[in-house]
Amino acid sequence: MALMPKRVKYRKSQKGRVKGNATRGNYVSFGDYGLQTLESGKISAQTIEAGRVVASQAVKGGGKIYIRIFPHKSVTAIPAETRMGKGKGEVEYWAAVVRPGTILYEVSGLSEEAAREMFARVAHKMPVTCRFVTRRPTI
Amino acid sequence: MADAVKFRVEPRDPKKNVGTGTRSARKLRAQGLVPAVVYGHKLAVTPIAVARDVVHQMIKTPGHLADLEIGGTTETVMIRDVQWDHLGREVLHLDFARVNLEEVIETEVNIDFRGTPAGVAEGGSLEILVHTLSVNCKAGSIPESIRVEVGHLKVDEGLHVRDLALPADVTVNADADLLLAHVVTRAAEASTAEGAGEGPSQPEVIKPERKEKEKEG
Numbered sequence: 506m507a508l509m510p511k512r513v514k515y516r517k518s519q520k521g522r523v524k525g526n527a528t529r530g531n532y533v534s535f536g537d538y539g540l541q542t543l544e545s546g547k548i549s550a551q552t553i554e555a556g557r558v559v560a561s562q563a564v565k566g567g568g569k570i571y572i573r574i575f576p577h578k579s580v581t582a583i584p585a586e587t588r589m590g591k592g593k594g595e596v597e598y599w600a601a602v603v604r605p606g607t608i609l610y611e612v613s614g615l616s617e618e619a620a621r622e623m624f625a626r627v628a629h630k631m632p633v634t635c636r637f638v639t640r641r642p643t644i
Numbered sequence: 645m646a647d648a649v650k651f652r653v654e655p656r657d658p659k660k661n662v663g664t665g666t667r668s669a670r671k672l673r674a675q676g677l678v679p680a681v682v683y684g685h686k687l688a689v690t691p692i693a694v695a696r697d698v699v700h701q702m703i704k705t706p707g708h709l710a711d712l713e714i715g716g717t718t719e720t721v722m723i724r725d726v727q728w729d730h731l732g733r734e735v736l737h738l739d740f741a742r743v744n745l746e747e748v749i750e751t752e753v754n755i756d757f758r759g760t761p762a763g764v765a766e767g768g769s770l771e772i773l774v775h776t777l778s779v780n781c782k783a784g785s786i787p788e789s790i791r792v793e794v795g796h797l798k799v800d801e802g803l804h805v806r807d808l809a810l811p812a813d814v815t816v817n818a819d820a821d822l823l824l825a826h827v828v829t830r831a832a833e834a835s836t837a838e839g840a841g842e843g844p845s846q847p848e849v850i851k852p853e854r855k856e857k858e859k860e861g
Contacts, residue, residue, distance in 0.1 A: 512848045526730035541731065566830050569771060596846070606730035614769060636731075642703050643752045643776045644726050 507550035508576050509599040517581050517593055523547070527606030533640045535571045536611030538620040544633040547600035548609070550576040556627045560610060563623035568614035574601040603633065648709040648720060651698050653680070655715045656691040664691050669737070678735050682712065682721055684742035690714060692740075699735050706754075706788035712740065720745060722783060745784030750817065752776045753787055755824060759795030763827035768799040772825045777805070778817040787811055794825060802826035 523545040533539040553572060560570045576599035583594035603609070610627060612620050621637050628635040656672075656679070657663025669679045677693040692714060702710055708723035721740035729736055743749060754776055761770050777790060790808060797803065806820040 506845075510847045512850050514850050516847070516849055528730065531730055532728075532732055543731070567769070569769065604730075606732070613772060638732060640775070641728065641732055643754050644703070644708060644723055 507554045507599070508572075509550055510575075510577060513579075516579060516596060518579050521578075521602075523602055523604060525604060527604040530573055530608055531606035533608060533611055533638055534573075536569065536613035537640060538613075538615070538617065538624070539573070539608045539611040539638045540624045540627055540631075540635050541638045542603050542607050542609055542631070542633045542635050543605055545602075545604045546633045547578065547580065547602055548574060548576070548632060549580075550599045550601075552630060552632065553601065553609075555630045556610060559626050559630055560612070560623055563626055564612065564615060564619075567619070568612050571611040571613075573608045573611060574603060576601045578602055608638070609635065647707075648711045649698075649702055649705055650711040650713070651695075651702075652713040653692045653694050656693055658689075658691055673734075673736070678738060680738035680740060682714070682719060682740040682742060684721075685744075687742065694738065696735070699738060703735070707751075707786040709743070709783065709786070710740070720783075722749070722751070743783040745782065747783055748780055749783045749786075750778060750780050751786055753779050754789040756789040756791045757794050757825060758791060759793050761794050761797035761827045763797055763799040763801065766799050768827040768829050770794060770797070770825060771828050774822065774824045779810075779814050780817060781811075781814040785811070785813060787814060792824070797825075797827045799827050799829055 531541070553574060553576065557570065557572060564570065578600050579596045580598050580600050581594040582597040609631065610624070612623065615623065617639070624635070624637050654677070656668070661667065672679050672693050676696050678696055678699045680692050680694050682690040682692060692712070702708060702723065703726065710721055710723075712719050712721055720743055722743050723738060724741040725739035726735055727737040728734070755774065757770070757772060761768070764770065779787075779790075781787070790810065792803060792808060794803060803824045803826070804820065805816055805818050805822045805824065808816065810816065
């Protein structure tokens with residue numbers, strides 16, 4: 506099953522706008538390599554799961570995958586051929602809001618070549634342009 | 645032990661809006677320079693500008709020591725902080741701390757895990773939990789990395805800070821029982837990942853608690 510919060514204060518949230526760049530969660534923390542988004546947007550829980558499945562198929566149990574984003578935001582929709590009004594629609598899916606710089610996935614225990622190949626496959630599933638990143642030098 | 649890199653840097657006017665401030669920093673970056681400051685040893689803060697290629701060379705050098713030639717004087721410094729852009733491509737600003745090669749400083753050092761654990765052949769996988777350690781050592785003898793051999797680790801075995809073989813004048817600022825890496829079974833790893841996804845189709849809504857007055861009424 507796709508990711509979603511266990512408990513929420515309010516089921517439905519306002520749409521909002523995704524502004525600015527990522528100021529946290531924008532560097533590789535847990536693994537050796539990561540996939541970073543270059544665009545802002547919303548990534549649905551289904552897409553996050555699809556990326557995880559592709560990644561785990563590619564690593565074949567060889568490495569450890571870290572998912573760095575979580576779908577906290579509910580997205581509602583009104584059914585087709587419905588008259589306007591009568592309130593806000595029902596929750597359609599849950600999504601993670603990402604800004605340029607956000608690390609989506611990380612992996613450890615793989616060679617750089619294998620990690621690049623794996624993240625290329627994952628990037629195909631993503632609705633935002635992504636790039637491959639490595640750990641920042643230790644200061 | 646890492647050697648200090650020698651290079652010349654340009655001093656900046658410490659006056660606000662002349663040599664420092666947002667606008668002048670942006671102008672410097674457009675010219676291929678990185679704004680930086682030198683501080684420490686109870687001396688005045690010196691704003692400087694460093695060439696971008698020198699910065700990248702220095703960041704890659706283990707120990708991050710440098711001999712800066714600022715307006716005729718040479719100062720030994722080490723990188724204290726780096727400010728990156730949101731994508732981690734460009735360095736926006738650098739902090740240099742004045743150091744004496746004989747003084748004891750606190751710095752971060754990489755852990756270099758060597759070898760393939762014996763547990764990997766038994767179906768386990770190595771999970772690294774800590775990549776860097778904070779150490780106290782002399783500025784002139786910062787180790788490039790702390791080398792650790794993990795070849796002997798079997799499944800469900802781990803490596804702690806107490807197991808590290810450190811140079812004589814280096815001490816670690818971490819709990820001796822801190823787990824650095826361990827070999828886990830892949831089956832256990834997969835079950836925890838799958839278990840996280842199971843649950844109800846909709847999240848539970850936290851209902852606001854009624855006020856005491858309403859309860860009484």
